[in-house]
Amino acid sequence: MKDRGILIVLSGPSGSGKSTAMAELLHRRDNYYFSISATTRDPRPGEQDGVNYWFVTRERFEQMIRRDELLEHAEYVGNCYGTPAGPIDEALDQGKDVLLDIEVQGAMQIRSRRTDAVLIFMVPPSYEELSRRLNSRGDTPPDKIKARLETALRELHLAPEYDYIVVSETVDGVADEIEAIIDAEKCRAQRRAKFVKEDFFNALPPHV
Amino acid sequence: MKDRGILIVLSGPSGSGKSTAMAELLHRRDNYYFSISATTRDPRPGEQDGVNYWFVTRERFEQMIRRDELLEHAEYVGNCYGTPAGPIDEALDQGKDVLLDIEVQGAMQIRSRRTDAVLIFMVPPSYEELSRRLNSRGDTPPDKIKARLETALRELHLAPEYDYIVVSETVDGVADEIEAIIDAEKCRAQRRAKFVKEDFFNALPPHV
Numbered sequence: 373m374k375d376r377g378i379l380i381v382l383s384g385p386s387g388s389g390k391s392t393a394m395a396e397l398l399h400r401r402d403n404y405y406f407s408i409s410a411t412t413r414d415p416r417p418g419e420q421d422g423v424n425y426w427f428v429t430r431e432r433f434e435q436m437i438r439r440d441e442l443l444e445h446a447e448y449v450g451n452c453y454g455t456p457a458g459p460i461d462e463a464l465d466q467g468k469d470v471l472l473d474i475e476v477q478g479a480m481q482i483r484s485r486r487t488d489a490v491l492i493f494m495v496p497p498s499y500e501e502l503s504r505r506l507n508s509r510g511d512t513p514p515d516k517i518k519a520r521l522e523t524a525l526r527e528l529h530l531a532p533e534y535d536y537i538v539v540s541e542t543v544d545g546v547a548d549e550i551e552a553i554i555d556a557e558k559c560r561a562q563r564r565a566k567f568v569k570e571d572f573f574n575a576l577p578p579h580v
Numbered sequence: 581m582k583d584r585g586i587l588i589v590l591s592g593p594s595g596s597g598k599s600t601a602m603a604e605l606l607h608r609r610d611n612y613y614f615s616i617s618a619t620t621r622d623p624r625p626g627e628q629d630g631v632n633y634w635f636v637t638r639e640r641f642e643q644m645i646r647r648d649e650l651l652e653h654a655e656y657v658g659n660c661y662g663t664p665a666g667p668i669d670e671a672l673d674q675g676k677d678v679l680l681d682i683e684v685q686g687a688m689q690i691r692s693r694r695t696d697a698v699l700i701f702m703v704p705p706s707y708e709e710l711s712r713r714l715n716s717r718g719d720t721p722p723d724k725i726k727a728r729l730e731t732a733l734r735e736l737h738l739a740p741e742y743d744y745i746v747v748s749e750t751v752d753g754v755a756d757e758i759e760a761i762i763d764a765e766k767c768r769a770q771r772r773a774k775f776v777k778e779d780f781f782n783a784l785p786p787h788v
Contacts, residue, residue, distance in 0.1 A: 561701070
């Protein structure tokens with residue numbers, strides 16, 4: 373039987389390079405399950421149910437909360453967003469490593485519900501680089517960039533609450549760090565103790 | 581300035597494949613400092629002071645204990661063995677990762693003195709393989725093999741006390757696991773929080 377996968381929560385401000393790093397990770401290994409959020413907002417042109425989001429009604433969303441079907445949820449400009457637990461547990465049971473891209477409040481909700489979740493915070497290498505990245509998206513108005521920079525700094529103060537902090541100096545470097553974290557977490561004594569107990573001691577020959 | 585290195589304690593019974601894995605690690609990277617123990621026993625032919633051991637008198641050894649110069653120490657068939665802290669801290673300060681090959685009692689002493697030490701226990705993939713490895717050393721008498729197997733089983737029960745458990749299925753595989761652990765530990769929030777605080781926030785431009 374395959375070992376249960378690792379639940380990885382990745383947070384990081386806009387401009388931290390999170391999406392690029394995620395894409396690099398998914399490209400490197402085929403053992404990841406990338407979680408899809410549920411939302412009450414309307415699909416935008418081109419968005420597909422079950423691909424970009426699970427699009428649900430507000431009644432259904434409230435039912436999911438009541439039935440404890442969400443690992444975390446939040447409301448943002450009048451719409452609800454949440455992480456359904458079902459597909460994640462299914463993927464973990466199949467031995468897949470689950471990647472969740474979640475902002476800081478949601479990450480803290482997951483921590484309190486899933487003590488075995490691994491929380492990683494991605495920081496940009498410097499303020500200058502963060503500012504450069506946000507400014508390089510040509511279509512963002514200056515006041516929106518300023519707001520994002522302020523949000524980023526506020527979020528960065530929470531980095532020490534996470535298990536790990538990775539620095540997105542380069543895409544390859546930060547993907548290496550995240551892979552090392554996942555591989556190391558699989559060796560954690562809490563997870564491997566089962567191997568020692570079941571695969572080793574229970575399999576001792578009768579004369580020992 | 582370089583980040584302080586990681587103090588890694590590696591334990592594992594005779595036959596776990598620890599020495600081979602250590603050699604593979606030292607071969608792969610040149611950033612390791614392999615700690616040398618102090619001992620009161622006499623040098624065997626060919627053994628050199630400062631290479632195989634630091635050979636010291638019993639008075640000097642007792643002085644080291646009194647002055648708190650040892651990270652751990654033990655007596656074994658009338659001779660004292662210990663791990664001098666000085667060279668280790670020097671290597672850590674230089675950013676080197678320090679590898680200590682220590683048995684379980686010593687590992688627990690180090691844990692209580694150095695809360696940032698990373699404790700790794702190496703287990704053989706199965707009892708059959710452990711037994712095969714111990715028997716394949718042609719020159720060991722059967723009663724000694726039996727005693728080593730019993731010691732190995734006793735030590736294996738302590739594996740869950742460690743931070744990580746690695747399985748020596750193959751030399752490459754177990755070296756990969758240990759490298760992932762070291763790389764992941766460098767990303768631990770306790771260690772990286774300093775980066776966020778000093779390198780990021782203290783370097784903010786004056787207008788932010």
